[in-house]
Amino acid sequence: MPSPTPNAPHARPAPNGKTAMVIGAGPAGLMAAERLAGDGYAVTIYEGMPSAGRKLLMAGKSGLNITHSEDLETFLTRYGTSRARLEPHLRKFGPDQIREWCAGLGLETFVGSSGRVFPTAMKASPLLRAWLRRLDDLGCTIHYRHYWTGWNDADQAVFKTPDGEITATADITILALGGGSWKRLGSDGKWMEILLNAGIKCNPFKPANCGFELNWTDHLIDKCAGSPVKAVTLTCGDQTVRGEFVISKTGIEGSAVYAISATLRDQWLETGVGTLTLDLCPDRTLGDVTNRLSKPRGKNSLGNHLRKTLGLDATKTALIFEVTPRETLNDPTALATAIKNLKLQIKKPRPLDEAISTAGGVAWEELDDTFQLINRPGTYCLGEMIDWEAPTGGYLLSGCLIKY
Template identity: 50%
Template sequence: MAPQRHVAVIGAGPAGLMAAETLAQAGVRVTVFDAMPSAGRKFLMAGRGGLNLTHSEPLDAFVARYREATPKLASAIEAFPPDRLRAWCEALGQPTFVGSSGRIFPKALKASPLLRAWLRRLDASGVSFSLRHRWTGWDDNGRLLFETPDGRCAIEAHATVLALGGASWPRLGSDGGWVETLRSREVGINPLKSANCGFAVNWSDIFRDRFEGEPLKGIALSFADRSVRGEAVITRAGLEGGAVYALSAELRDAILTSPPATLHVALRPDISHGDLVKRLASPRAKQSFSNWLRKAAQLPPAAIGLLQEAAHASSISLASCSAEKLAELINAVPLQLAGIAPIARAISTAGGVAFDEIDADFMLRRLPGVFVAGEMLDWEAPTGGYLLQACFATGVAAGQGAAKWLVQASS
């Protein structure tokens, strides 16, 4: 391939950096552009929780986590699966391990050592970086336009990989500003929506002030025909946490269709209904209702508060309930979700460039030579390593697609 062929990768997150590495390995001259002053800012933020890179479950179950997008993402993930991602980390001097939940983490349990090693390898392979360059589209001659601290500039590229992320955590660079730029070129884009997000609940002032920030551990959340075990956190605005995120797609779509949505919380899912009824049939004597409930059902204060909050909202007197009715309520606390957390606070984004708009090589059909990777595409997945895995895998696929296109264009 002629050395003068130049590819611009726009976006210095995992998808963009992986596309850049793939292209550099193919002998292409690559420049990575990003609006931020440094690369991988959202990647570093993800690493604060241990950097859950991927998951160890069987590949067929793994790819099914992408829901409706599974047929579109399967080939990219199967070509760069979790085992290859782990080997890639190992080659950067960052070995990984499988946690008790099946999630895969680097042994360093943070992103910074991995990112530093990665950037050193990219530099050694000849990849250039132009930071503080905000992409704004193309000029009449097809050159890429950027806003920089020194003004506007136009860059020529033989191919472009767009990896600008979704719209969650905009202060880290993913602000969704690319949507209108692509729509102006008639690229079909589905609206960006919060994914893996919290939800608003109209708490009473008393409950909010007392329990804000309190965890709900060992619970089960149910909505429609799905039930998920895990944890949640009471926030000032509502509810968030791993178990909530696992149901967020269904809850979000229900709220957008016909709000509100009712989520049911099982506070003691590990106790059978019959056993719970027996426990609640014990006499209260002179104990306060809360103290008796704490001892009989072994509920922590936040769980008791949540039960009382929901009962009040439903005009139910808990003290007057039979043991049977109280047991039902404890393991099916109804919570009305009044809204969806803002997209800026979501862990990830749903919506984006429709898969019908790209070919098998991740190239935009309406813009030959322009490829798309990562969270810009219309897919979503739960937390647990699935988000980063798809970003890495589509970055590889878009990079390979761009390298293939350059060969075809020059022949």
């Protein structure tokens, strides 16, 4: 990996005599602006909020996971059914190129223990500052508080601004309007209605990387809300993930739940029921767990017995008591089976607005291989507004920074 170079002013390339309008100043829009300016376009960016990259800044609050260091073949599998469409672009500008690009902005990156890549500063603000400086050097203009409301009869883009409505045209238009969650950060998803009215097929938003609601008893909420359930496996359908999650007041959330959330959400959408199977002792066989639980308990409470024989903490024990019938608790063989196959019935996903990202959006069949709308030549869609999804792990931002 090259060491960071100072963020030297970017020389303006020779103008190509053409104009580009980028709507949406999130990572996808800013990257499009940088590339177009590099190709000599006179670029104007329009952003509805008073500042750029609000969701990017929020993403940086818990450590900006900008990409992933695993081998590219594994990396590409994370994009599921959208892999075929994204792969050529991720191969042109993937994890290595993202790290080089960060270095070019003066930001060193490192690989965390899970293989995730972060800027050394962890936050997004230094990256965003350096990026906006670069765009300024490249001659890009940004208009904030310019909220796009669609196209008028003359096919001009219309913006609501504090000074009233304005219109704009350009040789090419990039729509990079984000998904449908965390509306307060700017991506309100209202663009979908505009595109649908223009005859562009969009699939409804679905929460991705989201938590789920369960019918917890008040007792469990009092005892465990906010507590992690560590080192477990979660299975839904034919997907199993290992990791940890958190018991919340309303249900479950956290990294392992997000990792399995697409499968669990789709099962719930298709059947009206969503079932998660936990293995609370994934490193022990059923036989081993049964043998340990069959040891004489003496005067120990069942909770103490579970702790001493299997090392289960108070949260895991409370979870077992929450969902296991009394007769099972009293039978070591049945209890061992329950501990290795603890069933959680979800009520529904948490609301769309809380999701880290959203599936749904502009249907792939509306876009050509350069992300241009087939029925609206000269207009392109980029980033989370397209109907693809990926787990957390830096794959979302990587999918927004791709080269088209």
